[in-house]
Amino acid sequence: MQSLRILLVDDSRRYVEWVTQFLIEEKFSVISVASDGAEAVGLAKALHPDVILLDIAMRGMSGLEALPLLRRVAPEARILMVTLYDNAATRKSAMESCAAGFISKALLDQDLIPVLYGNAPNGPKQATADLS
Numbered sequence: 001m002q003s004l005r006i007l008l009v010d011d012s013r014r015y016v017e018w019v020t021q022f023l024i025e026e027k028f029s030v031i032s033v034a035s036d037g038a039e040a041v042g043l044a045k046a047l048h049p050d051v052i053l054l055d056i057a058m059r060g061m062s063g064l065e066a067l068p069l070l071r072r073v074a075p076e077a078r079i080l081m082v083t084l085y086d087n088a089a090t091r092k093s094a095m096e097s098c099a100a101g102f103i104s105k106a107l108l109d110q111d112l113i114p115v116l117y118g119n120a121p122n123g124p125k126q127a128t129a130d131l132s
Contacts, residue, residue: 003029004116007049009040009066010082011058019053019108026113035059037066045073051116054099056083056090067097080115082108 006023008030010016020030031047034040037054038061044052052070056063063081070079078101081094086104094102103111 003027004050005029005031005047006116007032007034007040007043007047007052007077009034009037009052009058009063010055011035011060012055015105022109022112028116037061037063037069040066041069041073044070044077048074049077052077052079053082053112054079056081056094057085064093064097067094067099071098 006028008016008019008023010019010033016033020033023030031049032043034043036058040052040054041061043049052074054063054066054070063083067079067081070077079099080101080103081099082103082105083090083094084105086106091102101115103115
């Protein structure tokens with residue numbers, strides 16, 4: 001099975017380092033990192049990732065602002081919203097913006113791998129980890 005090509009978008013350097021290491025240990029390929037939505041759009045257009053892990057709250061262009069632009073430049077990518085702010089309103093905004101899924105950063109180490117493999121509780125197309 002070919003490794004998924006992942007674009008990681010987050011403005012926290014410490015978080016990016018941790019997630020990158022975690023994904024590499026799990027045999028995934030982090031093809032690039034962006035620190036805001038605008039940078040992510042350019043990288044997604046150039047690199048055609050399989051998955052985009054997109055933080056919701058970032059300096060500059062937020063994940064929610066970037067999501068429709070990413071859908072346009074990388075329609076084949078599965079975009080998973082990732083955030084510290086795990087609440088019903090944030091989940092609703094992410095899903096209304098056509099994110100493929102939503103994962104809480106607090107539970108990322110438990111929930112991300114099943115979502116990436118399509119074994120999330122709601123299946124591969126509804127890749128929202130059940131964090132309720």
